[in-house]
Each structure stands twice: as C-alpha cells, then as structure tokens.
Amino acid sequence: MYTRFIYTIGGIFAPPITSVGRFFSFFGAGVWQIFTTPFQAGKVLDHIWFIGAKSIFVILLTGLFTGMVLGLQGYYTLVTFGSEAALGGAVSLTLIRELGPVLTAIMITARAGSAMAAEIGVMRMSEQIDALLTMQINPIRFVFTPRILAAVLSFPLLTALFDVVGIFGGYLSGSLLLGMNEAVYMDKVIRSVNLADIWGGFLKSLVFALVVTTICCYRGYYSHLSQQGEFGAKGVSLATTRAVVQSCICILICDYIITFFLV
C-alpha cells in the first residue's frame, strides 16, 4: 500500500520536477557557452538583426500608442484634481518603470519569441538537432547561446526606444491634442525621472530577455518531449503556444518580484 502511495506521489511530482531541472540545466549550459571560444559573433549579429532590428517598427508603433493613451487617460484623470501639470511625470515614470520593459518584452515575445520556438521546434522534428549531435556540435551552443546574447543586447535598447517614443506619444496627446503647455510637460518629464528609475527599467528588460529567450528556446528544443506525446507539426505548434503563454506569464511575475525589491 505504501509503495503504491509513493509510486502515485512520484508519478505526480516527478515530471514537473524533472522539467524544472531540465529547464535550469538548459539555461546554465547556454549561458556557460557564452564564455567558451570561438565566439559566435556572426551568429549573434544575425540574431540581433532578427530580434532587435526587425522589431523596431512594432516597438515604435506600440510605444507611440501606449504613450498617447497614457497621455489621454492621464490628462482627464489629473485635470479633475487640477494637477494636469503632473502629466509629463506620470507618463514618463509609468513608461520607464513599468510599461516600457513589460510591453517591449511582450511584443518581442509575440514577434521573435514565437519564431524562435517554432524554428528550433522544426529543427528538432526534422532531425537537424540530431544532425548537430552527430557532427559533435553542441546543439545548445548552436541554437540557444547566440540568441540569448542577442536578446540581452536588444531588449534594453528596444525598451529605451519604447520609453522615448511613448513619452513623445504622451506629449502628442497631452500637449498637441489637449492643449497642455509643452514646456511644463517636458519639464516634468526631466524633473520626475531619476537615474534609479532608468536603471530599474533596464534591469527588468535584462531579466525579461533571459526569461523570454530561455523559455522560447527551451520549448522549441524539447518540443519532442511533449507530455501529451504530440510530434511533428502539432508538437511545434503546441511548443510555440506554450512558449508565448509561459513567457508572458513569467514576464508579469518577474515584473512584480523586481518591482517589490526596487520600490
């Protein structure tokens, strides 16, 4: 009876514990390979192009409209208290501390993270990962390490872009559309934002880069180990969906934890 009980408990807890262990060893192996030679500069640049440069338009668009909405909502809320002058500070702090890093990470997850999971998933299903192993090429170094380096470099830069464009969006709706004094808006932006806010935002974007890239690459890399046993196209689609959903959830959880320690 005891044996059966232990067997049942093991059956319930062993797969998730194994999965967590596999996830962290995947992450550790990928990060370790950053420091081994030869450095993969060419591949890192390719991925910076894909993760970073190709996401610029999406980031510009979402940043602009997020800033505009913040300007609009913020103005009508603040005007009821007669404090519309604080709009610049409200928009810039909201963007730099919270929305900039979070929305940038979510947008990159949707655009590049899903593509990473799908591409690596297809590599797994079409035996390209096995081919790397037979050629004595470390597959984690080949598929994951350049991506994580590229993400660590791209996320903060895209976040900065999102913040700047968002602040400009707030200016567009607050000053140009609703007639708030431009100088007051900009003055409040400059006076409200401290270096600590900017560092906090960058810290978040760095953590999100690690989280998003690891989850997306991990899901693709192990797409053949689906608990439901899906393989082929179904396995890849399931891996991609999981990568995006889990990345978004982890971004929000990590955001809360980092904010908790920063404030």
Next chain:
Amino acid sequence: MQTPFIQFKEVKKKFGSLAVLNGVNLSINKGEITVIIGKSGTGKSVLLKHIVGLVQEDSGQLLIQGEPLNQLPRKKALHFKKSMSYMFQDNALFDFLTVFDNIALPLVETSRVSPSVLKEKVHTRMSQLSIEGIDHKYPSELSGGMRKRVALARALVTNPEVILFDEPTAGLDPVRKKNVHNMIKEYQKKFGFTAVIVSHDIPEIFDLAQHIAFLDEGIIAFEGSKQDILHSDMKSVHGFIRGKDIRYE
C-alpha cells in the same frame, strides 16, 4: 580471428512498452560496406542511432574494437564519435544555411581551418558529387536528388572513417538511386571508410554490400554475403527479399 570494428552484443531497446530491439547481435568490420535490411518499423534506424550515440541501449553492449563504447576513456570515445558521419533519411540540412555553409558546418564548428582551406575542401567535395555552382542556394531551392548529394557532401567533408547511411536513396528515382549507390561504392573504394547502410533497395543494394544483415522482430535473423542471402532457405528472408509476407502465404 579479427576483432570486429563495431559489435552489438545482445542489445535491447524499448520505447515505453514497445520493444524495438530484442537482443541484437551484429558485427561490422572495418573498411566494409554492411547493409541492414528489414521491414519498415523494425528498428533499423534505431540500430544505426545506437552507433552514433543518439540512442542508448537499455541492456547489452556496443563494442568498439572490442571495448564497450560507454566504458571508453572520454578522449577515445570522442575520437571515435568524431571519426563518424551520419547521413539522415530526410537529409537534415539546415534550411537557413546555404549549400556551402551546410557542407562547411562540421569543419567550421569543430575545427579551426582557414577560409581558403575550407573553401577548397568544400568545393572539392561539391565537384566530386557534381553539385558545383550552387554554393549560394538554399536547400529549399534544390531538387530531392541534389539535397541528397549535399547531405552526402556534408557527410564526406570531414573525411570520416565510418559513415552511417539511413536510407540514402529514399524518395529518389531509379536513375538517381543507382547514382547514389555507385557514388557510395566508388567513394568507399577510394577513401576506404566503413559504411553501414540501412536500405530497402532490394536487390540493387546487394551489389554494394560486402556484408548483409536482416533485422526481423528485433533480432538479426540473418547475416551473410549477397550469395548467402540470395540462396537462403529461411522463410522470412526468402519472403522479404521477394516482397512476400509469410503471414499471408
């Protein structure tokens, strides 16, 4: 008696509850072409993947020149694995790399060769396989036959001592099939590598083979030369090479 280069000793492998290999015994000699035949789904590719380390046996032993592979010193095991190439059934070419980069990949990633030497090595293999002038094309732009040859060029570019071919002619027309067979035969003679081929091309593949093994129901049911297999009176072998299923006879 000569020690076999690669030897399977009572190798068993299960996937979940499905037993694929039920105690395989097989010897592969150095410098020979060994062909493994058998019905689809009988574990021929699984057998091949054991040699390259993609699949681990549940029990039994895989011996390399008489020594168990999993007990070899790390350096020796690595040397053995580096001396092997594997040609996948579906080629496993990288879609995001050009033909040149696909062929050059094992050299670029595992050795430090100068760009000029790399170029020369890759182009030599490409010309030997009649695929010159397609350096900048991607695998998706090539025909099935061309892709096979690119995969073969990648397998040959490191001058391996052992090449494992998993159905190298699957999906090719009879002319291309013959070309690939001739190519393997010719290069095996020229470079002297050990070849293990999983194939369904019966009887054409027998012309290549120095040693033939028939995998049936998870065991090597028959081993021998072309003449031995053609004159075998074993029902399962006889039926298989003539395309008959003994269960329906």
